[in-house]
Amino acid sequence: MPRPKTLPDRDVLEAALKIIHGGGPEALTFASLAKACGLSAATLVQRFGSKEDLKRAALLHAWDKLDGETARLATALPKTPAGAVRLLVGLSGNYGGIEAYAEGLLVLREDLRDPVLRARGAAWKAVLTGALDDCFADIPSAPSDVGLMMASVWQGALLWWGFDPKVDVAAFVEESLDRFVAALALSEPATAA
Template sequence: MPRRKQVPDADVLDLALGVLHTGGAQALTFAALAEVSGLAPATLVQRFGGKAELLHRVLMHAWDQLEWRTAELGEAAAPGPEGAVAFLVGLSAQYGGIDSYADALLVLREDLLDPESRRRGREWKEALARILDTCLEGPPGAGAVLATYWQGTLLWWSFDPALPVTEYVRRELTAFVTTVLRPA
């Protein structure tokens, strides 16, 4: 009798997130997930329920990863504007190139449609602002301003990705903190 393949849920969710990134929600089917995981579609349905539950679990898994990475980088962030910039550059590294960034927008679309994802997004913004406020040691709210500027910087980079995202983000955020958030 052949051994049943054991794949932890977290590993299956990583694979499902890859499918979601490259093809969007319509590509995230049990057949597609079976193909990349080596598990039977029926097994996946037993473990994750219907497609809506699978999509929700994938989104929550992605948020878990992002929150973990944010906390990890936040704990290591150095004080001062340079530390704040380095923290955001570290978070930007996850995007890699323009294709990966564009694929991430497929996940963002699903996040915006999911109430729990929107809640976690609001909480993540607050966590970013706290970490950045600690680094900046500046006026209250400066961290939220820098986080907002960072998100805009990523979007502007995507229209002209001639530089690596981390290089572009470092350049733009450094200019921002030295001209706008400089100490009085």
């Protein structure tokens, strides 16, 4: 089968992400991507420059997808604590099984090393925690930083699930976040008699 002459960047970057998630960031080379997408390695070098630029472009594409999914869920779900739980459970579906989650941690390492990718993570944190805060806006007793607290519980739940992945990740996350929301109600200060 002849090589395609053109392929949109989106499709090339999707192929690059599959390589990264399948074998870690070091598995992404121009040769491996050429084999996966059908373009020549020379064409890919012309398009992306260096291996580091290619990796960054693929990971920025992943951030674009996460931003889109976060916005979609934040818009579609009710602005309630239950909606906040559903938003984070919905985002948890992106992690898949334990092997995919473990490979995702290697990708996170790349995000933390690169200042451009780190900035995307910080921007996503602001959007996500703002969306979560909105879900508690009608609850006067909610802490002012409830969105950050809930996102932190979510990330912790994912990590603890990773050590003992006996149940579905979404079920584990949902149970953990439901307990967090219930604990918020228990922590209200007692009124003086």
